[in-house]
Amino acid sequence: MIPNKLVETAFRRWYLLILPMLLVPALIAVLTPTSPKYRSTATVWVTKPANIDGGSLSRNANPYLTTAQNQAQVIGDLMQTRSFREAVAAGVPGMSRESSNVVATSVSISALGTNLVGVNGTASTPERAQALVNSVLTQYQQRAAEESQRESTVVIDYYTEQLAPAQAELAKRESALTSYAQGKSIQQLNADPTYAALSSSVDAQNTVVQGILNTIQTAQLTALSGPESEKALFNVVDAPRLPAAALPVSAKTKVGYPFAGLLFGALIGTAYIYVLFRTDHTIRTSQDLNGLNVPVLGFVPNLSAPRHGPLGLVPGWLPGRGNRDFARQVAASISGSD
Amino acid sequence: MAINISNHTRADLQEAIREIHLIAGLADGSAPGVNSQHGSFAIGVTSPDYGDGKTTIAIALASSLSEDFGSEVTLADTDFHTHSIARQYGLERSEGIAEVLSGQSQLAAVTHRTRSTATMSIVPAGKVPADPARMARSEHLAALVESMKATSRYVVFDLPATLHSMTAPVLAQRCDGVIVVARAGHTTRQDLERTLHLLSNATVLGVVMNRQSTSVPTWAQRMLAMRP
Numbered sequence: 001m002i003p004n005k006l007v008e009t010a011f012r013r014w015y016l017l018i019l020p021m022l023l024v025p026a027l028i029a030v031l032t033p034t035s036p037k038y039r040s041t042a043t044v045w046v047t048k049p050a051n052i053d054g055g056s057l058s059r060n061a062n063p064y065l066t067t068a069q070n071q072a073q074v075i076g077d078l079m080q081t082r083s084f085r086e087a088v089a090a091g092v093p094g095m096s097r098e099s100s101n102v103v104a105t106s107v108s109i110s111a112l113g114t115n116l117v118g119v120n121g122t123a124s125t126p127e128r129a130q131a132l133v134n135s136v137l138t139q140y141q142q143r144a145a146e147e148s149q150r151e152s153t154v155v156i157d158y159y160t161e162q163l164a165p166a167q168a169e170l171a172k173r174e175s176a177l178t179s180y181a182q183g184k185s186i187q188q189l190n191a192d193p194t195y196a197a198l199s200s201s202v203d204a205q206n207t208v209v210q211g212i213l214n215t216i217q218t219a220q221l222t223a224l225s226g227p228e229s230e231k232a233l234f235n236v237v238d239a240p241r242l243p244a245a246a247l248p249v250s251a252k253t254k255v256g257y258p259f260a261g262l263l264f265g266a267l268i269g270t271a272y273i274y275v276l277f278r279t280d281h282t283i284r285t286s287q288d289l290n291g292l293n294v295p296v297l298g299f300v301p302n303l304s305a306p307r308h309g310p311l312g313l314v315p316g317w318l319p320g321r322g323n324r325d326f327a328r329q330v331a332a333s334i335s336g337s338d
Numbered sequence: 339m340a341i342n343i344s345n346h347t348r349a350d351l352q353e354a355i356r357e358i359h360l361i362a363g364l365a366d367g368s369a370p371g372v373n374s375q376h377g378s379f380a381i382g383v384t385s386p387d388y389g390d391g392k393t394t395i396a397i398a399l400a401s402s403l404s405e406d407f408g409s410e411v412t413l414a415d416t417d418f419h420t421h422s423i424a425r426q427y428g429l430e431r432s433e434g435i436a437e438v439l440s441g442q443s444q445l446a447a448v449t450h451r452t453r454s455t456a457t458m459s460i461v462p463a464g465k466v467p468a469d470p471a472r473m474a475r476s477e478h479l480a481a482l483v484e485s486m487k488a489t490s491r492y493v494v495f496d497l498p499a500t501l502h503s504m505t506a507p508v509l510a511q512r513c514d515g516v517i518v519v520a521r522a523g524h525t526t527r528q529d530l531e532r533t534l535h536l537l538s539n540a541t542v543l544g545v546v547m548n549r550q551s552t553s554v555p556t557w558a559q560r561m562l563a564m565r566p
Contacts (some may be wrong), residue, residue: 004564012553281526286565288527289545294534297517297544298357300395301350302551327394328426334352335401335455 004285009277016276017269024265025258032257036246037122040129042137043238044117046071068111071234075109075117075140084139091135092128107136116237126242133240141234152223159216166212170205177202303327355395355402362517362543364403364492378487382513382540384497384506386529390521391548393422396496399517404458409491412449415463416509417498418470424462427452434464439478445485459490474508483512500533510540517543522550 010017046067061070078084085100088107095102108120121132177198181189189195250256283289286296304323359365364379383399385392400413415423416435424430429450437443450460467473486493495513500506510516516537520530534542554564 002562004562007554007558007562007564008552011555011558014553281528282523283520283525283527283530283547284522286547289530292527292531292534292545294518294542295361295544297361297546298354299522299550300354300391300398300546300548302522302549303347303351303394324389324391324394327391328397328422330348330351331394331398332401332426333348334355334398335405335452335458 003277004287005280006274006277008284009280010273013273013276016272017266020265020268020272021262022265024268025261028257028261032253035124037124038126038129038243039120039122039247040126040133040240040243041121041238042119042133042236042240043112044071044119044137045235045237046115046117047233047235066111066114068113068115068117071117072109072111075119075136078140078143079104079107079109084143087139088132088135091138092131094128095132103132106132119240121240122247126244130240130242137236137240141231144234149223152219155219156216156223159212159219163209163212163216166205166209170202170209173198173202173205303330351398352402352405355398356406358399358517358546359402359406362515365407378491378493379515380483380487380493380495380513381543382495382497382510382516383519384500384510384516384533384537385519385521385548386499386501386525386533387521388420388499388502390499390519390525392499392519393417393420393426393496395517395519395546395548396494397423397426400458400492400494401455403492403494404455407491408457410457410459410489411492411494412459412461412486412490413494413496414461414486415496416474416505417496417503418463418466418505419498419503421463423460423496427460427462429460429462432462432464434462435482436464436467436473438464438482439473439476440467445482461486470503470505471508474505474512479509480512500536501529504536507536507540510537513540515541515543518545519548520545522547524549 062073065073082100085103086097088103089095089097089100106122108122110118110120112118119133119136121129121136123129123132177195180195180198184192184195289296303326356365364381381399383392383396396413400411403409404411413423414435415421417423418436421430424432424434427450432448432450433443434448438445438448445461448461448464450462452458452460473479483493495509497509497513497516498506500510500518518530518533518537530545552559554562558564
């Protein structure tokens, strides 16, 4: 059963229920962006989890994800870095490095299939949306090539350092073999186990040196062909285009948010009315006299004096003795007295 | 300034006061104390606070008792702070109860007939006594009340506001019954509880809710089966 006083409070302060239901949706409508948005999309074919650190990612790639999913994950990780976002922002005309946070919210990466990755950019103009996607692709390819080159350089440097001692060891072993073989015939050497051991030692060291030389050569090749290799592994199939039309405003934005605001406003108003009801300790109905063990003899209506202000515009709620004197006049008039 | 009072407004108040007669047992003499020595009844009207409407209810009650039953009714002002009754009937400078109790005047001399009704008399409060509390406790007052009851079937006392004057509970004990006026939307439950506690030695007939109004439309009242 609804307490009479609660109903009375709700109807007396009806504007407290209505106002939040009007103001909150209006505020949401003002704060919700209504300017048109444009989206440009690029589609990229990836043949392996191409990345800025291919070797490492190849080893650590999630085997339960597709190539495209792994690639999307790598670009997504990059988008988390401020330096990458700033570099992307710098590549978009009219966008400063400081707006890197806007980049984070404007770019989305998604795996479209096993090998297809979609890169989407949303902006307030078609040109900016296209430039945003282009900048992401360019920055990614540039970083991937740079990282590949850097890794090759590290490999070359390392193995070049290893090469000299290996070659020295080879020369030393060859010298020992030559010294041992001097003054001996081929028949004697063929049957000599010491010679065979020395010869085998030279062959093994030669294999090591050749291996180092091959690794250096491969790394040099990678360093030289890095950018081209990355393009092959990260092939932009559909370049971003200028979007022809703005994105349609979603039903959630048009109706959902204002409706949610309406409900929230109703909740605020209802809560406030309930607080008023709970904090109102005045007596308004007979229910408020429950427990006092005293009967209610009657209810005397509120007697409001007719207003005689200038042009009759004096509002009825203004304080004063008018109502009290009027009520007494009415009371006295019951018996016909003055 | 003359005020236009519509018949509708007057009738609303009159009906509300008649309901009070009925429920308090004033109409059929079933109220406690009505079978007192003179077969008359002294009713005190008080409220927790000033401005709650006790004077209005006292005037309306006295007028209605006089009009409806044709009985002799005396409306006595014992609120020495406000002199509301005297002001209402233009008796501000007249002597009253204070002078009778101090022996300076006689009850008959301070009793004024209303101009339009032959059965209703007014007794103003008079000048503020030096010690109202002592006066309220005096046997002179008890005798005065009995004198009034001897000449009138109903004596309606406009008592002071209970939470502002400790004279009110004492005066209330001199009455056969007390009506407590609460102002809807203004009087708090705590104030009313305190008032009833102070009047615990008097016979409280009940509570009258004054200035009752509702913002709930009729359809909603019907739908929710609301009662005042």
